[in-house]
Amino acid sequence: MWAPDVLDGFEAAMIHLPDAFDGPADATLVRRPAPQPSGRAVLYLHGFIDYFFQAHMAQAYNEHGYDFYALDLRRYGRSLRPHQRPNFCKDLREYYAEIDRAIDAVRAEGHGWLLLNGHSTGGLTGALYAHEGARRDQISALFLNSPFVDLNVTPAQRAQAAVIARLGGVLPTLPLGGAVSPLYVQSVHRDYHGEWAFNTIWKPIEGFPAYSGWLRAIVQGQRRLQAGLAVACPVLLMHSARSHVGKAWCDEFTRADCVLNVEHMRRYGPRLGRDVSLVGVEGGLHDLVLSPAPVREQVFAELFAWLGRVA
Secondary structure (H helix, E strand, O other): OOEEOOOOOOEEEEEEEEEEOOEEEEEEEEEEOOOOOOOEEEEEEOOOOOOOOOHHHHHHHHHOOEEEEEEEOOOOHHHOOOOOOOOOOOOHHHHHHHHHHHHHHHHHOOOOEEEEEEEOHHHHHHHHHHHHOOOHHHOOEEEEEOOOOOOOOOHHHHHHHHHHHHHOOOOOOOEEEEOOOHHHHHHHEOOOOOOEOOOOOOOOOOOOEEEHHHHHHHHHHHHHHHOOOOEOOOEEEEEEOOEOOOOOOOHHHHOOEOOOOHHHHHHHHHHOEOOEEEEEEOOOOOOHHHOOHHHHHHHHHHHHHHHHHHO
8 A cells, every 4th residue: 555655754655536527536645654653643734736745844743753644635746647637626525535534544553643734725624624524523633724714815806706706616617827826836945935845747836727616616615614613623723923915026925924814814713613722923934834944943833832732
């Protein structure tokens, strides 16, 4: 089942899924065990136009005794197939099947305590799964890194998005252009303004096109979250202290969330469940673990202090 992964020191296993609307579908589970396991594990869900490549994050979990697992969802990264539209879905619940299978695999390897960790769109999906997924009772805690709880748009753009989302029900593959500014990706890639290397076929600098059906899936998921969830386990939601919007490069792209509006996270975070902790991080990027070294050290310090209380 397990074979060497594209990342050194990791293993990967393919999860074969039932055929989807566009044909055969697979997901990929990646793992790296801790040197001294504690019976605790983490399952990581990536964001949109993304895949798991943050090896230093896995190392931090390992150093604290957590066996690390990450899931490349269908049509993303390691799981993307030639016949598929990259990163496309019609309903976020499509991903529940591979999350079910991943949790089963983690539990089968002897883990009685599981942290679900989601970033951005993975944070939205993870929160919804922790509320209604088939294995939600097996999730011990939920960590959301800058979750995608609302569209970061102007009022006029929001009205337009509502129309497009309705169209997505009948014309799901209507292309919408890029959904994420290339400037954000440039802020993290080492060939531009960041310090990280990643596969730009799986995570292109210019991004992938978004589609009306995907927007519909996102909006529907966000509406369910905004109405209030009943996540039973403790939740930690971390976000940058501030957001920045711009069409030209400036240094703010290296110290703010330039993808989402952090005020939305502050507004909707308390609606996730009964035990929610919100933490703003000064100087944090959209993916907090890709922030400059002093900032990500603070992110990990906050995370493991919280886990020390809830685990």
